[in-house]
Amino acid sequence: MAMPRRLKRIYALHDFESAARRHLPKAIFQYVRNGAGEEFSLRRNRRIFDSLLLRPYRLRDVAQRDAGVTLFGHRYAQPFGIAPTGGAAMIRYNADRLEAAAARAANVPYSLSANSITPLEDVIRINPETWFAAYLPDDLAIVDGMVDRVSRAGYKVMVITVDVPVAAQRLAETRAGYTMPIRPRLRVAANVAFYPRWLFGTAGRNFLRLRQPRIANIRPGNGPGLFSRELSAVGGSSGFTWDHIERIRARYPGKLVLKGILRPEDAARAARIGVDGIVVSDHGARLLDHVITPLEAFAEIKAQAGTMAVMVDGGFRQGSDVLTALALGADAVLVGRPFLYASALAGRAGVEHAIGLLGKDIDRGMAMLGVSRIADLTADFVQRV
Numbered sequence: 001m002a003m004p005r006r007l008k009r010i011y012a013l014h015d016f017e018s019a020a021r022r023h024l025p026k027a028i029f030q031y032v033r034n035g036a037g038e039e040f041s042l043r044r045n046r047r048i049f050d051s052l053l054l055r056p057y058r059l060r061d062v063a064q065r066d067a068g069v070t071l072f073g074h075r076y077a078q079p080f081g082i083a084p085t086g087g088a089a090m091i092r093y094n095a096d097r098l099e100a101a102a103a104r105a106a107n108v109p110y111s112l113s114a115n116s117i118t119p120l121e122d123v124i125r126i127n128p129e130t131w132f133a134a135y136l137p138d139d140l141a142i143v144d145g146m147v148d149r150v151s152r153a154g155y156k157v158m159v160i161t162v163d164v165p166v167a168a169q170r171l172a173e174t175r176a177g178y179t180m181p182i183r184p185r186l187r188v189a190a191n192v193a194f195y196p197r198w199l200f201g202t203a204g205r206n207f208l209r210l211r212q213p214r215i216a217n218i219r220p221g222n223g224p225g226l227f228s229r230e231l232s233a234v235g236g237s238s239g240f241t242w243d244h245i246e247r248i249r250a251r252y253p254g255k256l257v258l259k260g261i262l263r264p265e266d267a268a269r270a271a272r273i274g275v276d277g278i279v280v281s282d283h284g285a286r287l288l289d290h291v292i293t294p295l296e297a298f299a300e301i302k303a304q305a306g307t308m309a310v311m312v313d314g315g316f317r318q319g320s321d322v323l324t325a326l327a328l329g330a331d332a333v334l335v336g337r338p339f340l341y342a343s344a345l346a347g348r349a350g351v352e353h354a355i356g357l358l359g360k361d362i363d364r365g366m367a368m369l370g371v372s373r374i375a376d377l378t379a380d381f382v383q384r385v
């Protein structure tokens with residue numbers, strides 16, 4: 001299939017952001033792009049790579065290269081996956097389904113966010129390897145009901161996002177008029193009018209098909225509608241604790257992953273209670289400004305992780321970023337925003353293009369570093385400066 005015209009000048013993951021900016025209403029674009037507070041951590045997630053430099057070997061035979069990794073018993077083609085991102089179907093009609101399909105075709109990990117309007121039962125039919133990323137409240141009946149629903153649907157990996165005790169404040173999206181639950185505002189409507197493709201192609205189609213779209217995956221039964229006040233509670237569950245994790249561990253037969261770990265003590269505790277994996281993550285710097293970046297926290301956490309799979313995310317954009325984390329001991333890297341921009345720009349073809357670009361950059365980087373397999377990447381490849 002010929003490449004859509006919109007993708008012709010997209011050479012790297014960074015290029016998707018400026019291209020998507022032209023296709024999305026301001027409030028929606030800022031919802032994806034922005035970080036918490038003054039965005040100190042958002043910038044630092046990128047700047048951290050300034051102090052981590054790669055040291056290549058020369059004259060090794062790198063003619064055959066394999067970037068594949070095994071996670072939770074499945075062999076993936078790439079050492080990176082698509083991070084869970086809530087509200088994806090607001091950015092592109094059917095984004096949850098098309099991201100799942102693109103990830104399956106490329107054999108990379110894909111996580112469906114609980115904060116989505118597509119029922120989790122539909123998504124796993126498209127991609128049986130989908131991971132489910134849950135936002136759970138402290139109410140035990142809801143927790144048990146959700147765990148059972150996720151197991152029943154056939155999910156083999158459940159990620160619990162543990163870093164959102166209260167709703168975050170992000171200034172750029174707030175200033176641009178983004179609200180959840182949706183509260184129609186004149187100035188937002190005036191801006192949306194400049195984006196008829198989004199208005200009819202994404203928002204319009206969602207409302208036509210679903211009438212009253214609901215967050216489909218935060219309750220065992222029907223979730224709250226996008227205009228409902230109950231939505232303010234999404235993600236924020238300040239009474240959710242380790243006791244809940246232990247209960248979930250006992251109830252969920254699949255692989256359990258905690259996302260949002262930034263302290264070695266928490267990693268050690270997760271390992272002790274039988275968690276299978278963690279994502280060292282600052283949630284893309286969307287929650288707490290001035291929080292430590294995942295790569296700065298990484299080594300200490302890895303040392304306490306035992307046999308758990310350790311993933312990392314936040315600001316990974318090019319092959320060298322991913323290779324750096326793998327050399328420091330990560331089992332895989334997750335990437336968030338670029339896949340949303342890619343789906344906004346060109347749907348499934350955009351997401352496949354993004355996966356392809358990052359995959360090629362990793363492959364090139366491996367050859368340049370003198371490694372044929374991901375397991376060959378060791379900490380001595382990284383020099384801190």
Ligand SMILES: Cc1cc2nc3c(=O)[nH]c(=O)nc-3n(C[C@H](O)[C@H](O)[C@H](O)COP(=O)(O)O)c2cc1C
Pocket residue numbers: 031032033045083084085086087113114115133161259281282283284285286313314315316334335336337338340
């Ligand atoms: C628009 C948006 C929505 C997100 N929603 C969720 C979510 O529902 N659950 C979750 O665990 N993380 C969520 N995240 C965080 C991502 O999973 C991931 O940690 C982060 O995007 C990684 O940083 P990056 O975007 O710089 O790659 C979201 C991120 C973005 C940008």
